[in-house]
Amino acid sequence: MFTIHQTTSSIALCVGLLSLAACNSSNTPESKDEPAADAKPEADAKPDADAAKQADASADADAPEGYEPLLTAALGELAAGSAIATAETKSYGCSVKYGDANGEATAKVGEPAPAFTLPQVDGEEISLSDFAGKTVVLEWFNPDCPFVKYAHGEGPLKTMAAEQTKAGVVWLAINSGAPGKQGHGAERNREAAADWGLEHPILLDESGEVGKRYGAKTTPHMFVVDGEGKLVYAGGLDNAPLGQVE
Secondary structure, eight states: HHHHHHHHHHHHHHHHHHHHHHHHHHSSSOOOGSOOOEEEEEEESOHHHHHHHHHHHHTTTTOOOTOOOOOHHHHHHHHTTTOOOOOOOOOOOEEEEOOOOOOOOOTTTSSSSSOOEETTTTTEEEEEETTTTEEEEEOOOOSHHHHHHHHHSSSGGHHHHHHHTTOOOEEEEEEEEOSSSTTTTHHHHHHHHHHOOOOEEEEOOOOOOHHHHTOOOEESSSSEEOOSSSSEEEEOOSSSSOOOOO
């Protein structure tokens, strides 16, 4: 009798505890919906910084081990008001198809970005000064370079420019290929823009003057100009050309 009574009491106690837990869970809001005590209110967040972080997360969501999203990391730090931790990195890609090797690079990280005015594929001219006060990304571009094809077709540039544009960044592609060189010409670049759904301008630098001034060596080769007109990043898109971590 003692054993039966003890078992019955235990069952009753368990049922009581389960009922109490059920009541508590149905009447108490879930803690995961409540902000942490030291969390900043959403209203204090910078919209551009938030959008840049989302773009960064999207860019490396399926990245290989050891992947470093160099450009998006720099843009995220800039949007957050922080100094860019690694402002100069190695770029990977095809060599820029200049007409000749003459020309000296004058652009230096930390100094004012060289001014330029170039025509778009439709002939309308764009100047860097048109975007004073904004963050500007300059992407050296060649639609027939395998590295560019990968980056825009299935790599990080498939969506990055559109996402960064939503975050308030100005994105300009620049083709410094000379006439007769791979990927040259307004028609070929218009075709590439349509194929990849590019909505940002593609500028033609047929003389190569702007590319040489910036020291652009590869396609892609990325540069970032901040709102004060200063060059704050020069280097690679990431550390994984063609999707393979270097």
